[in-house]
Amino acid sequence: MSKVAVVYWSGTGNTEAMAKAVEEGIREKGAEVSVFGPSEFDASKVDEFDAIAFGCPAMGAEVLEETEFDPMFTAVESSLSGKKIAIFGSYGWGDGEWMREWETRCNNAGAVFAVEPLMVNEAPDDDGIASCKALGASLV
Ligand SMILES: Cc1cc2nc3c(=O)[nH]c(=O)nc-3n(C[C@H](O)[C@H](O)[C@H](O)COP(=O)(O)O)c2cc1C
Numbered sequence: 001m002s003k004v005a006v007v008y009w010s011g012t013g014n015t016e017a018m019a020k021a022v023e024e025g026i027r028e029k030g031a032e033v034s035v036f037g038p039s040e041f042d043a044s045k046v047d048e049f050d051a052i053a054f055g056c057p058a059m060g061a062e063v064l065e066e067t068e069f070d071p072m073f074t075a076v077e078s079s080l081s082g083k084k085i086a087i088f089g090s091y092g093w094g095d096g097e098w099m100r101e102w103e104t105r106c107n108n109a110g111a112v113f114a115v116e117p118l119m120v121n122e123a124p125d126d127d128g129i130a131s132c133k134a135l136g137a138s139l140v
Helices: 012-028 044-048 069-079 095-108 126-138
Strands: 001-007 032-036 049-057 084-093 118-121
Touching: 001 012, 001 044, 012 032, 012 049, 012 084, 012 118, 012 126, 044 049, 044 069, 069 095, 084 095, 118 126
Parallel strands: 001 032, 001 049, 049 084, 084 118
Antiparallel strands: none
């Protein structure tokens, strides 16, 4: 059975709602899924998983959350070469700059996207939830 990790940060629950749907999509496809907060995940765990979904909203001024998520991702990204990944997150008023920069970082690290990055405005609606489930399924 394939093993997939979901690693996310959420301040007000929108990215968390996305992460729960991602988790469901992975499970429905028959894989084993483990969910982590940023403080629970590090580079030594990357090889335990066939694929990883990372989730983080737009924070600061169009950046990843800087206290927990970005330090974790910075430590992990050099281990992502050849790893199947997906990235997702919620945003408010921006144009998705944080997600474009994050995608570039992942590509520079040599990660392999299973699906396009997924961003949802504030709380995910039914379409957003369906897209999150599909993102999860694409990692299996
Ligand atoms: C401190 C802070 C900074 C934010 N910065 C941005 C931003 O730069 N661009 C943007 O589109 N939304 C920004 N937002 C809005 C959040 O990305 C949005 O509310 C999102 O749904 C939060 O996700 P969460 O509920 O998973 O924490 C910011 C929100 C907060 C609280």
